[in-house]
Amino acid sequence: MRKFTLLICLCLVQFAFAQRKGYWQQKVDYKMTVDMKENAYQFDGKMQLKYTNNSGQNLNKVYFHLYYNAFQPGSMMDNRLQNIVDPDKRMTNNIGTKENPKYQSRISTLTPDQIGYQKVTSLTQNGQAVTYKVDGTILEVTLAKPIAEGQTATFDMVWNAQIPEQIRRTGRNSKDGVDFSMAQWYPKMAEFDPEGWHLDEYIGREFFAPFGNFDVTINIGKDYIVGASGELQNPKEVKGYVKNPVIKEKNGKATWNFKAENIHDFVWAADKEFIVEHAKSKHGVDIYLIYQDNDSSPAWRKAMPYALGFFDYNSEHFGEYPWKTYSIIQGGDGGMEYGTATLIAGGKNLDSLIGTIFHEAAHSWYQQLFGINETYNEWFDEGFTSYVEQMAHLNVYEKVKVIPSNPNPDAYKGYINLALSGKEEPASLLADYYNTNYAYSLEAYYKGQVLAIQLGYIIGQDNLNKTFLRFYDEWKFKHPSGNDFKRVAEEVSGVNLKWYFNLFLNTTRKIDYAIDGVNGKTITLANKSDFAMPIDLLVEYTDGSKELFYIPLREMRGEKPAENLVEYKGAKRTILEDWFWTKPLYDVKVSKEVKQVTIDPTKRLADVNFDNNVFTK
Template identity: 70%
Template sequence: MKLNYILFLAVVVSCCNPLFGQRKGYWQQGVDYNMSIDVHEKTYQYDGQMTLKYTNNSGQPLSKVYFHLYFNAFQPGSMMDHRLTSISDPDPRMTTNLGTKEKPIYRSRIAPLTPKQIGYQKIKSLTFNGVNTTYKVDGTLLEVTLPSPIVDGTTATFQIEWNAQVPEQIRRGGRNSKEGVALSMAQWYPKMAHFDEFGWHLDEYVAREFIAPFGNFDVKINIHKDYIIGASGVLQNPNNVKGYGQNPSIKAVNNKVEWHYKAENIHDFAWAADPKFVVDSAKSNGGVNVYTVYLPKDKLSTENWKQALGLATEFFDFCSDKFGAYPWPSYTIIQGGDGGMEYGTATLITGGRNIKSLVGVIFHEAAHSWYQHLFGINETVDEWFDEGFTSYVEELAFQQLFEKKGAVDSNPVIAAYRAYYKLALSGKEEPMSLLADYYNSNYAYSNEAYNKGAVLAQQLGYIIGQENLNKTFLTFYDHWKFKHPTPNDFKRIAEEVSGINLKWYFNLFINTTRKIDYAIAEVTPNSIVLKNKSDFAMPLDVLVEYEDGSNELFYIPLREMRGEKPAENIDIYKGITRTILEDWFWTNPDYVITTGKPAKKVWIDPSQRLADIESSDNSFVR
C-alpha cells in the first residue's frame, strides 16, 4: 500500500470524527472492486470477473446483500419499458411517436428490442468467502442470501462471474449512439446496492439517478487493439494503448489489448470506447489533469472541444476555490451516451453541440463532482440537492468563465427562478421531497430538481446572507466530503454558520408546494403597509427612496429565524443606511413600516432573490 494512499485514508477517517460535524454514530459501508472484462465487439457482449471486498460498518450483521443489474432495464416488459408508456410526457430519446404532434401516441423504444438488441447482465457464478450462495434476479436487482452473516466490523469477499450484452443506445449506457460512439458503458457492472441508516436502497432502474457506497476500483478492459477508451480513474498503462502514451508500444494478444484503470474513493465507474476517438488533455492550475475524449467530426467541432478543454481546467480551479478542493488527480470528459450524465471522475456527454451548449453541459456534469460524487448524495431521494445545487454551481461558473462577467449578478440563477414560477403556476408542481422516479410528469421532475433546487440554494443566500452561504458551502465540504450527507446535514451547517434557524424554510420549500407572495398594500406619507398574500412567510429586504433623494434599506427578520442576516456587500445596497426592524410573525399577514417621511419609491427585494411568484405588486412609484 502506497504511503500517499495511507495518508489519504487517514484524512478521510479523521473527518468521520463527530468533532468535524458528523451525526452522532455516523457510519458508512465500504467497497473495493477489482474487475476484469473481455469485450466481444462484434456481438456487443462481454464476459466479466469481479472480486469485491465489502466492509460492514453498520453495527448489525447482514444476512443478505443486493446488487444492481442495470442493463436488465432494457428488456421488453421491464418497469422502465412500462413507465415510458404510462407517464404523460415521456423522454423523447426513449420513445417513438406513432401519432401526431397534436395527438401523440408514444411507444417505448425498449418494447420492440430483439434478443440481440436488449441489454442484460447474467450471473454465471457468485461466491461469498469462497462458498456458493443462493441468489435470485428480480428485474434490475440481484438478491443474494448469504451462507453466513457479514458480522459488523468485518470484510467479506465476493467472487462474481457474469456475461452481459450492451443494449441499443436508449438511455445513458448503450451501443452505437446517434453520434456514432460504439460503446457507452454506464451502469455496466453488478453494482453493490447502498446500505445506510435508512436501510437498503433497492430502487428499480426506472428512469432517474443513483446511490452507491464509496470505494476503490481496479478495472482491466480487454478490447480490440483499434479501440480508444475514455474512463473514470487514472490510466495505468498509457504507453501500451492507443491515444495516450508519448511512445506507445502496443502489444496485442489475439488482436486485443488491455486497458488498466484505477480510482480511489469514488462510487461509480464509467467508460466509453470507439476506434475513431481522439484524446486531448490539459492541466488546471490546481493540478487536475483534464482529458477530453471525442469524435473529431469536423474542424468546427474539434475547435469547440479544444476551447472547452481550456475552460474546463479553469472550471476546476473556480470550483475548488468556492466549493472545496477537487480531491482526485484527473477528470475525463467523454463523448458518449444520450445527453449528459455524471460518473466518478468522468462524464459521458453528447458532443454535437455549439460551443455555448458544449461548455454548459461540461460545466454541469463536472459540477456534479461536488454535488453528487464528493458527497455521495442520494439522488433517488434528494434529487434537488444533487441537480439543483449543481445547476447553481454551473451557472456561477458559466457567467464568470464563459460570459466573462466581472462580477456575478446578485441573482445569477434568475432563469431558474422564472422556470420555477412557471411550474408553480402550472398546477403541475409536486413536493420537492418526492422520490425522483415518482413524479407524475418529466416536466415537474426536471423543474423541481434542476430549477427549484437552484432557487433553494440562491434564496438561502437571501435568508442568511451571501457571505454566509459561501462559507456554508466550504464548511459543508470540510465536514461531509466522501460521505453521504442528507439535506438536513446541509441545513445544520448553514444554521451553525449563520446563527439562523432554518427549519421552517427547508420544510416548507421542500416538503410542500406552498408559494411566496408579498405585496406593498399601501404607502402613506409616514408609513408603508406590507401584506403576505400567501401561506409562506419570509424575511424581507425593503428598499425605500424618499422624496428628499435619500435612501434607506429596511430589513424585516422572520420570528422563526431567531436571528438576523448581516448587512450584505451587494452593489444595489452599497452606501445605503440599513435599518433592522422588529420580527414579522408568520401568524400576522400584515406589517407596517413607519418611515417618518414621504417615500417616492419602494421595492421589496431589489436583488430578485426572493422567490415571489407575483412581483408586479412588489414595487411602488409615486
Template identity: 70%
Template sequence: MKTKLLLFFLTLFHTVVFAQRAGYWQQAVDYKLDIDVDEKNYQYQGKMTLKYTNNSNQSLKKVYFHLYFNAFQPGSMMDYRLANIADPDPRMTSNIGTTENPKIQSRIATLTPEQIGYQRIQSLTMNGQPTTFKEDGTILEVTLPTPIQHGETATFDMNWEAQVPEQIRRSGRNSKEGVALSMTQWYPKMAHFDEFGWHLDEYVAREFIAPFGNFDVTLHLHKDYIVGSSGVLQNPTEVKGYDKKAKVISSNGKATWNFKAENIHDFAWAADPEFVVDSTKSKGGVTVYTVYLPSNKQVKENWKTAQGLAAEFFDFCAERFGAYPWPTYTIVQGGDGGMEYGTATLVTGGRNIKSLVGVIFHEAAHSWYQHLFGINETVDEWFDEGFTSYIEELGFQSLFEKRGSLDSNPVINAYRAYYKLALSGKEEPMSLLADYYDTNYGYSQQAYNKGQVFAQQLGYIIGQQNLDKTFLEFYELWKFKHPTPNDFKRVAEEISGINLKWYFNLFVNTTRKIDYAIENVTDKEITLVNKSNLAMPIDLLVEYEDGTKELFYIPLREMRGEKPAEIFSIYEGVRRTVSEDWFWTKPTYTLSINKKPVKVQIDPSLRLADIESADNSWVR
C-alpha cells in the same frame, strides 16, 4: 491563552455540527474487475472480486446488487414507465402514429433479443462459499452463507455475462453520434446500505446512490479501440491514444487497458476506434482529458476550447466549493446527453460551443454535489441537481460569459422557470422520491430549477457571505461521505446563527408559495401583507424625496437571528435599519418612516422567490 481558546471553539464548532449525526458510519467497497469484450456482438464476460466492509451496527444476512442493463428489455419497469407517464422522454420513445394521430411507443418495447441489455450472474461466492441469489428486474438479491458481522470484510467473487443494449438511455451501443460503446451502469453494483436501510430502487431512468470505494478495472478489447474512462490509466504506453510513443501490446488482437481510482462510487467508460485523446492541466493540478470523435473542424475547435474552460472551471470550483481531490477528470463523448460518474462524464459532443461548455460545466460540478458528497439522488434529487446547476451557472457566467461581477441573483432564469412550474398546477413537493413524479416536466423543474432557487434564496435568508462560508465548511465536514439536506442545514445554521427548520420544511416538503405585497404607503407608514402561507424575511428598499435611501431589514421571528448587511452594488451608500421581527402568524406588517417616500421595493436583489412581483414595488 488566546490561541488555546480559539482552538477550543473551532473544535467545539465541528463537534456541534457533527452532533446531528452521532455515530455516523458508511459501508466500503473495493472492486477488482476484469472484462473481456466481444465488440462484434456487443457482449462481454465479467469477473469481479469485491471486498465489502460492513461498518453498520448490525449483521447482514443478505446483500443486493444493481443490474441496470436488465432495464433495457421489453416488459421491464422502465418500459412500462415510458408507456404510461404523461410526458415520456423523447430520447427513449418513437412516434409510430401519424402527424394527425401521434402514438408514442417505448423504444425498449421493440428491442429484439439481439438488441436488449442484460446482466446474467453465472456464479457468486462469499469468502469461497456459494451464495443463493435471484434476479428480480434490475436487483439481484443475495442470501449469504453466513452473516457479515459488524466490522467484518467479506470477499465476493462473481462471474457474469452481459449484453450491451441499443443506445436508449445513458448506456448502450452505437449512439446517435456514432460512439460504439457507452459503458455506464455496466457492472453489477453493490447496493447502498445506510442508517435508512437498503436502497433498492428499480432502474426506471432516474439516478443513483452507492457506497464509496476503490476500483481496479481491466478491460480487454480490440487493439484499435480507444477508451475514455473513470480513474487513472495505468499503462498508457501499451494502448492506443494516450502516448505518442506507445507500442500497443495485444494478445489475440486485443489490447489490455487498466484503470484505477480511489474513493469514488461509480465507474464509467466508453470506447470507439475513432476516438482522439487530448489533455490539459488546471492551475490546481487536475489533468483534464477529452476523448471524442473529431467529426469535423468545428467540432475539434469546440472541444479544444471547452477543454481549456473545463480546466478553469475546476480552479473556479476549488476556490468556492472546495478542492477537487482526484488527479484526473475525463470528459468522454457518449451517452444520450450528459451524465456524471466518478472522475468522468459522458456527454454528447456534436454541440455548439455554448451548449458543449454548459453540459461539461454541469457534469463537472457534479464532482461535488454527487461524487464528492455521495448524495442520494433517488431521494434528494434537488440537493444533487439543484446545487449542481447553481455551481454550473456561477461558473458559466464567470468563465464563458466573462462577467466582471455576477448579478445579485445570477440564477434568475431558474426563478422564472420555477414561477412557471408553481403556477402550472403540476408542481409536487420537492421531497418526492425522484422516480415518482407524475411528469418529467415536474421532476426536471423541481430538481434543476427549484433546487437552484432553494440555494440562492438560502443566501437571501442567511446572507450571501454566510452561504459562501457554508459551502466551504460543508466541504470540509462531508467530503467522501453521504450527507443529507439536514446536514447542510446544520452547517448553515452554525455559520449564520439562524434557525432554518421552517425554510427547509416548507420549501422542500410542500408546494406552498411565497407572495408578498406592498399594501399601502403614506408619508408616515408602509404596510406590507403576506398574501400566501409561506413566511419569509423581508428586505425593503425605500427611496425618499430628498434622494436618500434606506434598506429596512425585517427578520422572521422563526429565524431567531438575523443576517448581516450584504455587499451588493444596489445597496452602496444605503443606510440599513434592522426592524422588529415579523410573526408568521400575522399577515400584515406596518413600518414607520420619518421622511416622504417616492419609491418602495421588496427585495431589489430579486432573490426572494415571490410568485407575483407586480405588487412588490410602489412608486409615487
C-alpha cells in the same frame, strides 16, 4: 491535489465518521476484468468485491443492481415510458403525427439481440457458494454466513452481459456514433445505510452507491481507444495517450487498466475514432477530453481552456477537487456524471457543450464527492449542481466582471412557472414517483437551485459562500442529506432554518408578498401567501436618500448581516422588529416623504408575483 494529500483524505474518510453522532457508511473495493466481444455487443466479466460492514449489525443478505436488465420489453422502465404523460423523447419514437403525437417506448421494440442483460453465472462469499435470485434490476443474495459488524467479506462473481441499444445513458452505437458507452455496466453493490437497503427498480432516474476503490481491466480490440474513470495505469501500451506507444496485444486485443480511489460509480467508453487531449489545471488536475475529432464535433477542439478554468474556479470556491484526474468523454445520450468522469453527447455548439461539461463536472462535488441520494434528494443533487454550474459559467465562460445578486433569474422563472402550473409536487418526493417529467425536471434543476440562491438572501451571500466551504470540509467522501447542509448553514449563520427547508421542500406553498399601501409615512406590507419570509425593503425618499429596512422572521431566531450589494449601495440599513408568520400585515414607519418602495430589489426572494412588490409615487 497531490497524492500525499489525497492519501490523508482517504485515511480520514476511513477512520473519522464524525459529522453526526453514530454516522457510519459501508465500503466497497472492486477488482474487475472485462473481456469484450465487440461484434456481438457482449462481454464476459469477472469481479472480486471486498465489502466492509460498518453498520453495527449483522447482514444476512446483500443486494446488487443489474441496470442492464431494464432495457428489456416488459421491464418497469418500459412500462413507465408507456404510461407517463410526458415520456422522455430520447427513449421513445413518435408513431403519431407532429400535430397529434403518440409515443412508443423504444424498449418495447428491442429484439433479443438488441436488449441489455446481466447474467450472473457464479457467485461465492469467502469461497462458499451463496444463494441468489434476480428480480428485475435487483440481484438478491442470501449469504453463506452473516457479515458481522466490522468484518469484510470477499465476493467472487462471474457474469456475462449484452450491451443494449443506446436508449438511456448506457449502450452501444450512440446517436453520435460512439461504439460503446459503458455506464452501469457491472453488477453494482446496493447502498445500505441507516435508512436500510436502497433497492429502487431502475426506471431511468439516477444512482446511489457506497464509496470504494476500483481496479478495472478492459480487454478490447487493439484499434479502440478507451476513456474511463480514474487513472490509466499503462498509457504506453495502448493507443491515444502517449506518442508512439508500444501496443501490447494478445489475440488482437489490447489491455487497458484503470484505477480509482474513493468513488462510487465507474464508467468507460470506447471507440476507434476517439482522440485524447490532455492538459493540467493550475490546481494540478489532469483533464482529459476524449472525443471523435470530426465535423460533427468542432466545439470539442475549443473546450479545454474552459474545462481547466472550471476546475480551478470550483476548487477555490467550493472546495479542492480531491482526485488526480477528470475525463470528459463523448458518449451517452446527453450528459451524465460518474466518478472522476462524465459521458457527454454532441459537440457542434460550444455554448451547449460548455454548459453540459460545467454541469456534469459540477456533479464532481454535489453527487460524487458528496454521495447524495439522488433517488429522493434530487433537489440537493441537481439543484446545487446547477448553482455551482451557473456560478462557474458566469465567472469562467462569460467572464462577468460583477456577478448579479441573483445569478440565475431563469431558474426563478422556471420554478415560478411550475408553481403556478398546478403540476408542482413536493420536492421531497421520491424522484421516480413524479407524475410528470416536467415537474421532476423543474423541481430538481430549478427549484433546488432557487433554494440555494434564496438561502443566500436569508442568511447573506457571504454566509452562503462560507457554508459551501465548511460543508466541503465536513462532508467530503460521505453521504450527506439535505438536512446536513441545513445544519452547516445554521451553524455558519446563527440562523434557524427549519421552517425554510420544511416549507420549501415538503410542501408546494408559494411566496407572495405585496406592498398593500403607502399612507403618508406608513408603508403597509402584506403576506398574501402561506409562506413567511424575512423581508428586505428598500425605500427611496423624495430628497434622494435611501433606507434599507430589514424585517427578520421570528422563526429565524437570528438576523442576516448587512450585505454589500449594488442594489443596496448608499442605503442606510435599519433593522426592524420580527414579523410573525401568524400576522398577515406589517407596518413600516418612515420619517420622510416616500418616492419609491421595493420589496427585495435583488429579486432573490422567490415571489410568484413581483408586480405588486414595487410602489412608485
